[in-house]
Amino acid sequence: MRHSSALPDNIPVQFRGWHWVKTLWPYLMEYRGRVLAALLCLVAAKLASVGMPFLLKYQVDHLSAAGLAGAVAADWWLWFPLGLLLAYGSVRFLSVFLGEVRDLLFGRVTERAMRRMALQVFEHLHRLSLEFHLNRQTGALQRDIERGTNGIGFLLRFMIFNIIPTFLELFLVIGLLLANYPPVFAIITTVAVVAYIAYSVVVTEWRTRYVREANRLDSTTHARALDSLLNYETVKYFTAEQREAGAYDESLAQWESARRMNRFSLFSLNSGQALIISLAMAAMLLFAAYYVLSGDMTLGDFTLVNAFMFQLFLPLNFLGFIYREIKASMANIERMFELLDEQPAVPDDGNNTLNIQQAEVEFREVGFAYANGRTVLNNLNLTLPAGQTLAVVGSSGAGKSTLTKLLFRFYDPQQGGIYIDGQDIRSIPQQQLRAALGIVPQDTVLFNDTLRNNLLYARPDATEDELQQVVRMAHLETLVQQNPAGLETVVGERGLKLSGGEKQRIAIARMLLKRPAIMVFDEATSSLDSTTERGIMAAIREVSAGRTALIIAHRLSTIVDADCIAVMEQGQVTERGTHAELLAAHGRYAQLWQAQQSERQVPVTGEPKDA
Numbered sequence: 001m002r003h004s005s006a007l008p009d010n011i012p013v014q015f016r017g018w019h020w021v022k023t024l025w026p027y028l029m030e031y032r033g034r035v036l037a038a039l040l041c042l043v044a045a046k047l048a049s050v051g052m053p054f055l056l057k058y059q060v061d062h063l064s065a066a067g068l069a070g071a072v073a074a075d076w077w078l079w080f081p082l083g084l085l086l087a088y089g090s091v092r093f094l095s096v097f098l099g100e101v102r103d104l105l106f107g108r109v110t111e112r113a114m115r116r117m118a119l120q121v122f123e124h125l126h127r128l129s130l131e132f133h134l135n136r137q138t139g140a141l142q143r144d145i146e147r148g149t150n151g152i153g154f155l156l157r158f159m160i161f162n163i164i165p166t167f168l169e170l171f172l173v174i175g176l177l178l179a180n181y182p183p184v185f186a187i188i189t190t191v192a193v194v195a196y197i198a199y200s201v202v203v204t205e206w207r208t209r210y211v212r213e214a215n216r217l218d219s220t221t222h223a224r225a226l227d228s229l230l231n232y233e234t235v236k237y238f239t240a241e242q243r244e245a246g247a248y249d250e251s252l253a254q255w256e257s258a259r260r261m262n263r264f265s266l267f268s269l270n271s272g273q274a275l276i277i278s279l280a281m282a283a284m285l286l287f288a289a290y291y292v293l294s295g296d297m298t299l300g301d302f303t304l305v306n307a308f309m310f311q312l313f314l315p316l317n318f319l320g321f322i323y324r325e326i327k328a329s330m331a332n333i334e335r336m337f338e339l340l341d342e343q344p345a346v347p348d349d350g351n352n353t354l355n356i357q358q359a360e361v362e363f364r365e366v367g368f369a370y371a372n373g374r375t376v377l378n379n380l381n382l383t384l385p386a387g388q389t390l391a392v393v394g395s396s397g398a399g400k401s402t403l404t405k406l407l408f409r410f411y412d413p414q415q416g417g418i419y420i421d422g423q424d425i426r427s428i429p430q431q432q433l434r435a436a437l438g439i440v441p442q443d444t445v446l447f448n449d450t451l452r453n454n455l456l457y458a459r460p461d462a463t464e465d466e467l468q469q470v471v472r473m474a475h476l477e478t479l480v481q482q483n484p485a486g487l488e489t490v491v492g493e494r495g496l497k498l499s500g501g502e503k504q505r506i507a508i509a510r511m512l513l514k515r516p517a518i519m520v521f522d523e524a525t526s527s528l529d530s531t532t533e534r535g536i537m538a539a540i541r542e543v544s545a546g547r548t549a550l551i552i553a554h555r556l557s558t559i560v561d562a563d564c565i566a567v568m569e570q571g572q573v574t575e576r577g578t579h580a581e582l583l584a585a586h587g588r589y590a591q592l593w594q595a596q597q598s599e600r601q602v603p604v605t606g607e608p609k610d611a
């Protein structure tokens with residue numbers, strides 16, 4: 001099944017400016033020494049680069065003067081420009097070198113920020129409720145996070161080391177031009193810069209929507225591919241390779257066309273920027289040539305103006321790129337912030353300590369509906385007596401598994417409450433609550449890791465003896481012995497290299513290793529053959545003896561000797577008692593029992609025995 005993304009497709013265009021400044025600031029402060037040193041390098045590099053055109057001017061002036069004077073080698077006129085040349089070379093090297101040192105120093109700051117951000121998102125995702133994860137599209141989510149964290153790195157690096165310094169340099173150069181030359185040069189530069197920035201901003205705003213659209217399609221395409229590959233087997237069962245490829249290609253085609261628009265908008269941006277720069281440079285040189293010819297400026301001045309232009313417009317050109325990238329980064333980060341703004345549907349604000357004495361669980365007048373609004377539990381009252389085994393049976397969809405989801409607080413009921421030894425579970429931190437509970441779920445999903453690590457996931461510090469003991473109790477020895485790698489066997493993605501029954505037994509073993517105060521078995525043996533089932537049920541009985549356990553089962557034969565059995569129908573408990581009591585009552589349970597008993601008598605041919 002394909003889920004729709006939990007994130008809205010149309011994120012508001014305006015960026016919540018202070019949000020990210022506030023987010024990024026602590027990262028800068030953490031390494032304030034490095035940031036300061038990097039900034040010093042930056043200022044020194046900028047001073048050196050602004051000094052370069054002056055050295056060039058003096059060289060040209062002296063060389064041309066020497067040429068005019070016909071100076072000879074012995075003349076100091078030659079030594080002076082040579083010194084200047086050396087100084088020019090050194091300053092140039094210094095300017096580049098300091099830039100590199102700056103990057104070296106600052107790299108650590110960006111990487112740390114990216115690491116922190118990625119971790120923050122990861123932890124946040126784990127805090128979000130089950131409903132969010134049921135709705136998410138893993139591939140798209142991954143892409144959003146990846147782009148968002150890279151965006152943070154980019155923003156930090158370029159905001160501080162490109163945008164701010166480029167403006168610094170601009171003011172410095174315009175000031176120097178104004179102080180040393182006719183005002184026309186400063187005017188042309190200012191007009192060109194303003195036109196350039198205005199053009200870049202307007203066009204970038206226009207094209208941001210294409211960037212965003214391309215990103216969105218990139219994410220959905222990725223999600224679609226991932227979903228299809230994860231459902232590899234289903235695709236084969238329905239020979240749907242062509243259909244899947246077609247759907248994927250459809251996404252790719254949309255992405256391709258969004259990219260085309262993206263490229264065209266980039267072309268418009270770059271060409272316009274180049275035009276503005278070229279016009280300004282031509283105008284500057286025209287005036288410089290005029291002043292040289294009229295004798296108001298030297299050839300050195302001509303070179304200086306030219307060098308300034310190159311020096312200014314190069315970073316300005318880069319500024320255009322950076323502005324674009326910053327806009328794109330902001331769009332990416334924005335999406336990640338949307339994710340961080342997402343609030344867990346189930347608040348974790350209880351701070352009472354869970355104090356388990358008896359481990360009695362009570363569902364009191366519980367009313368619950370999932371997000372779609374359909375009532376699943378309706379004024380349900382159910383008690384799991386301390387130290388006893390309660391089995392819950394009932395038809396499919398009656399709301400049995402929902403009970404366990406509420407107990408684990410994946411959802412909160414809209415009415416009533418759940419109490420452990422009289423304590424409302426909402427008043428207890430979720431971590432504490434879940435530490436006291438153990439479950440063998442309906443579908444066991446394993447990590448793509450070894451058997452050992454999947455088992456130890458329940459309690460990483462368990463001893464080898466404890467591990468071997470639960471392997472035995474869950475009847476896993478044969479599986480371990482049959483595999484040459486034993487407990488080191490890797491189980492494949494989501495445990496797909498194991499059979500359903502093997503996965504269930506691993507789930508049972510790791511729950512046993514956890515040793516929770518309250519145990520839940522949600523159709524824990526549904527995938528087992530009847531011999532293994534009997535063995536496992538015996539093990540479950542053994543470990544749950546004297547402990548509070550909730551067993552949800554379809555096959556009634558597995559729970560006949562539970563301390564108590566509750567029958568659920570349409571979100572309510574309709575009957576309750578021991579197996580014998582319920583049979584004697586001739587109610588729904590007795591009906592179900594009868595039905596299952598006669599099914600068992602149907603031989604393999606499908607014909608009833610007595611037919």
Ligand SMILES: Nc1ncnc2c1ncn2[C@@H]1O[C@H](COP(=O)(O)OP(=O)(O)OP(=O)(O)O)[C@@H](O)[C@H]1O
Pocket residue numbers: 134370371372376395396397398399400401402403
């Ligand atoms: N996340 C969800 N969002 C919306 N509806 C849900 C969700 N999870 C379960 N349901 C619906 O709630 C109802 C009760 O589901 P639940 O899994 O509790 O039933 P069950 O009694 O355990 O059934 P089964 O015996 O088949 O496992 C079902 O109709 C199911 O479709």
